[in-house]
Amino acid sequence: MERTTTQTAQIRLALTSQINSGLLQSGMKLPSERELSELFGTTRITIKEALQSLEAEGRIYCEDRRGWFVAPPRLVYNPLYRSHFHEMVERQQRQASTRVLSVRNIVAAPSLCQELELPALSRLFQIRRVRSLDGRVVMFVEHHLKPERFPGILELDLSQSLTGIYQQHYDIHYGRSRFDIVSTAASGEVAQALTLGEGSPILLVSRVNYDQHGAIIDSDHEYWRHDAVRISVDSRPG
Amino acid sequence: MERTTTQTAQIRLALTSQINSGLLQSGMKLPSERELSELFGTTRITIKEALQSLEAEGRIYCEDRRGWFVAPPRLVYNPLYRSHFHEMVERQQRQASTRVLSVRNIVAAPSLCQELELPALSRLFQIRRVRSLDGRVVMFVEHHLKPERFPGILELDLSQSLTGIYQQHYDIHYGRSRFDIVSTAASGEVAQALTLGEGSPILLVSRVNYDQHGAIIDSDHEYWRHDAVRISVDSRPG
DNA sequence: GTCATCCTCTGGACTAGGTCAGTTGTGATG
């Protein structure tokens, strides 16, 4: 009974080398947990632990009751530019799509009032969308807009780029922006939208956007599948 | 047998409300997994799952064979300024410390050559350090410096701020910087240095630093405990 | 051809234990 490393580490190693060698390619399905447990002569719990640590590394991902898949390369994303998502994705030779989940006129939660420097009990437009990369949902985003700046926006086709709509319909251009990144866990609607289990690690990018005159216009809360993105910031853009 | 939510979710809820209410304060130890499993009438595996999801959320953290603790507030960190770590921490009314792990003259790995725009097989100074926040190790960092720019630096006291040493001894000041953030998993030395299990989620901040003339001077790879930090970037610093 | 139905495969959630290896406090010993 050798114990140079743990069993979990051995399974992890075996799978990573398969991926690195190209035998398991991006998007391919791994054998089922049951098959793997037989293959490695262990229990599903041990297999699951190995799989979860590879998931944490961003090498593989899980689709609920469908199986485990090799993770595609990360999307490179600079949150300083609120660029058109589709454009950014296409520049990286990938395919993007956006789906609107809901559109509402809500009373702002306290944390939102603070974030957008609003008085208590202000109203806001809330837009919830999911964005996919090569057919896989990678981000859930919640936008909150100041209603007085965007009359009638909720009637437009919001599966387009908001940046584009702002420019074309409201003559608003982005200026400064400010963002925070925290590594946290999916829960509730976020978990559901990203088809993740409750408690899966995700990356939350919260951004407050200012217009060309320095006034706050809206905020975004982007919940990214942690393995789908590489955040890249340059203090002096080329 | 009620099944409004899962058992895991109930345990998570019970613990979060205890933390929110202040009954469990920052840094306090939770009961052991065994105690909790008795308390909630379930098995250790289920308890562990709940604990891990709270860990992913950043509410609690685990110390190897010591127990689970309530996580302290996150450090706010702007990687665009390579500020003095100690200064930054103290501005946030926290306590910082740095420990040097190793100091070496190495042959650069291919990925490093690329990152620092070096020819193949270049030599580099490598400095490895861990940094603590209020006594808890929160970050493992690996610096790679161009040797020709820093003669004799390996003989200095490297538990100080590198930024300070650069300024005082070499008259080098930071200009532009560029950084990437990916959410990944701890392994090997990183896991050990941060006293994390293999496969625990961490935040890797990779930075390339340029001097006041725009020449590359060094790079850092910072491996952060994911629950210890909030990355915060403002495109127009106040 | 279309659509509902069923059946199989998947991971999700859970039980009920076990051994091992660090960590820590306690108490005896010098």
Next chain:
DNA sequence: CATCACAACTGACCTAGTCCAGAGGATGAC
């Protein structure tokens, strides 16, 4: 009073299963 050995406690790691619900394909009625 310091120090060292030891026992108790901790999470790490593992076994060997059960039952459930969603996803997806095959099948068959219309």
